[in-house]
Amino acid sequence: MPEYVNILFHGIGEPKRELEFGEDHYWITEDTFEAILNEVASWPHVSLSFDDSNSSDVEIALPALLERGLTAEFFVLAGRLGQRGSLGEADLHDLVKNGMPVGNHGMWHHPWRGMSDATTHEELAEARDRIAAAIGQPVTRAACPLGRYDRTTLTALRRLGYTAVFTSDRRPAKPGRWLQPRFSVYRHDTPETVRAAVDRSRGIPSRLRNTAAGVVKRWR
Numbered sequence: 001m002p003e004y005v006n007i008l009f010h011g012i013g014e015p016k017r018e019l020e021f022g023e024d025h026y027w028i029t030e031d032t033f034e035a036i037l038n039e040v041a042s043w044p045h046v047s048l049s050f051d052d053s054n055s056s057d058v059e060i061a062l063p064a065l066l067e068r069g070l071t072a073e074f075f076v077l078a079g080r081l082g083q084r085g086s087l088g089e090a091d092l093h094d095l096v097k098n099g100m101p102v103g104n105h106g107m108w109h110h111p112w113r114g115m116s117d118a119t120t121h122e123e124l125a126e127a128r129d130r131i132a133a134a135i136g137q138p139v140t141r142a143a144c145p146l147g148r149y150d151r152t153t154l155t156a157l158r159r160l161g162y163t164a165v166f167t168s169d170r171r172p173a174k175p176g177r178w179l180q181p182r183f184s185v186y187r188h189d190t191p192e193t194v195r196a197a198v199d200r201s202r203g204i205p206s207r208l209r210n211t212a213a214g215v216v217k218r219w220r
């Protein structure tokens with residue numbers, strides 16, 4: 001069976017908001033984005049997503065996707081809706097109108113680990129409902145901020161009816177699985193390094209290692 005790969009992008013170009021500590025590691029130039037997009041779009045089984053609802057999602061990514069006839073899923077931070085440098089409601093409409101699904105990336109970009117009941121409700125339910133109200137349709141998929149999660153979070157996501165949850169666990173995905181690992185693109189990546197990272201993860205030894213790490217992470 002062919003292995004599927006989820007590729008995850010964050011910000012593109014110049015950030016228009018203050019970045020979190022270490023976040024610049026995930027921002028890439030427009031040229032790098034176009035080059036990596038061309039590379040991964042040539043793969044037979046690939047899905048694309050964007051986290052953090054940066055304004056570059058609609059200013060740079062959306063036109064590039066449409067130009068190539070591609071779709072991607074956009075995971076949005078409800079607490080940043082309409083803030084400078086982040087997507088607003090009109091932008092979300094623009095994404096949906098162009099066939100791009102929109103999901104929940106939480107309220108405040110807090111890691112989804114060790115959350116209190118109140119924080120769990122705010123991050124997983126209130127944030128989802130705020131995004132759903134903005135786009136006028138249900139939100140049923142989520143992406144874990146900073147790739148962090150624990151068993152309690154996954155249980156809550158299931159209880160709330162999420163149909164798929166995306167992580168950043170850097171291994172191939174299985175289509176239709178509830179938990180979907182993704183490969184993040186980093187600042188210094190090129191089409192070659194992205195391809196190499198995916199190829200490496202498909203090697204048996206590293207794949208077993210990654211799977212074991214994923215299990216530990218999921219259940220601790």
Ligand SMILES: [Zn+2]
Pocket residue numbers: 051052105109144145146
């Ligand atoms: Zn994020």
